[in-house]
Amino acid sequence: MxxxxxxxxxxxxxxxxxxxxxxxxxxxxxxxxxxxxxxxxxxxxxxxxxxxxxxxxxxxxxxxxxxxxxxxxxxxxxxxxxxxxxxxxxxxxxxxxxxxxxxxxxxxxxxxxxxxxxxxxxxxxxxxxxxxxxxxxxxxxxxxxxxxxxxxxxxxxxxxxxxxxxxxxxxxxxxxxxxxxxxxxxxxxxLLFRKNKPSTFMDVKGNSFVGIIKDITTAGKLQILLEDEIIRSFDLKEVKLLY
The missing domain is CATH 3.30.930.10 (Bira Bifunctional Protein; Domain 2)
Incomplete structure (x- = not known):
């Protein structure tokens, strides 16, 4: 190169x-x-x-x-x-x-x-x-x-x-x-950080919630299992992982 x-x-x-x-x-x-x-x-x-x-x-x-x-x-x-x-x-x-x-x-x-x-x-x-x-x-x-x-x-x-x-x-x-x-x-x-572990996230409105990272979509959205057993996809601007 x-x-x-x-x-x-x-x-x-x-x-x-x-x-x-x-x-x-x-x-x-x-x-x-x-x-x-x-x-x-x-x-x-x-x-x-x-x-x-x-x-x-x-x-x-x-x-x-x-x-x-x-x-x-x-x-x-x-x-x-x-x-x-x-x-x-x-x-x-x-x-x-x-x-x-x-x-x-x-x-x-x-x-x-x-x-x-x-x-x-x-x-x-x-x-x-x-x-x-x-x-x-x-x-x-x-x-x-x-x-x-x-x-x-x-x-x-x-x-x-x-x-x-x-x-x-x-x-x-x-x-x-x-x-x-x-x-x-x-x-x-x-190799994803916190995959399959309960983690705290923050949405665009500043609200925190608990979820579990499951995988990603082919478009790169993060799929999080929420407390109501629903998996929701989040774009980069829509969610922040709070470690």
């Missing part, structure tokens, strides 16, 4: 988006930043990362003509890839907090942001922004954030983590076809 290393940059996702607009990328490309000034997380949040201490990168991956309705399978293979990367580094108690936060026990280790490249209702490629907390020791006002170094007590080479990550991404994207959708979905669901 072609790797581009930059020093300080606003956003690796924006860098790759501009590159794709200019060159119409058709092969995997990775942009890695020593410092990302305006890194973004889900729902417009800011990703906090000290310069040179964490892995902040974006990867363009071409996709072989998937229908846009199957876009959550991209999120699933990315989440599985990052999970497997951290698993290979022996991080304990890993899980995927729906939709795509990677946790070690209850601590957030990685954030993922995916931008789809769509043409006539078909997915032609994606830009995957990934921030993995590697060597950072302190996180301001983020009590649930942690890093590889905090948990395992040793320093990691960022290039080593990147190499494993890119290998896992390419391996998983190679099986991103409708024939493998069932396998991908089962793998993802098996």
């Amino acid at each position: 072609h790797i581009i290393k930059v020093d300080a940059i606003d956003s690796t996702n924006i860098f790759l988006r501009d590159m794709n607009r200019e060159k119409s990328l058709d092969k995997p490309v990775c942009v890695v930043a020593h410092e990302q000034l305006q890194g973004k997380g889900q729902m417009g949040t800011t990703w906090q990362s000290n310069p040179g201490e964490n892995l902040t990168c974006s990867v363009f991956m071409p996709i072989n003509d998937l229908d846009i309705v199957h876009q959550f399978y991209v999120s699933m293979v990315v989440s599985i890839s990052v999970y497997e990367t951290l698993e290979s580094l022996l991080l304990p108690k890993l899980s995927i907090k729906w939709p795509n936060d990677i946790l070690s026990d209850r601590s957030k280790i990685c954030g993922i942001l995916i931008e789809n490249m769509v043409n006539n209702g078909r997915l032609k490629g994606v830009i995957v922004g990934i921030g993995i907390n590697v060597n950072q020791q302190h996180f301001d006002n983020l009590p649930l954030a942690s890093s590889l170094k905090q948990i395992l007590g040793k320093h990691f080479e960022l290039d080593e983590v990147l190499s494993i990550l890119l290998e896992k991404l390419q391996s998983r994207f190679a099986i991103l076809t409708p024939a493998n959708f069932s396998f991908i979905k089962k793998t993802y669901e098996s």
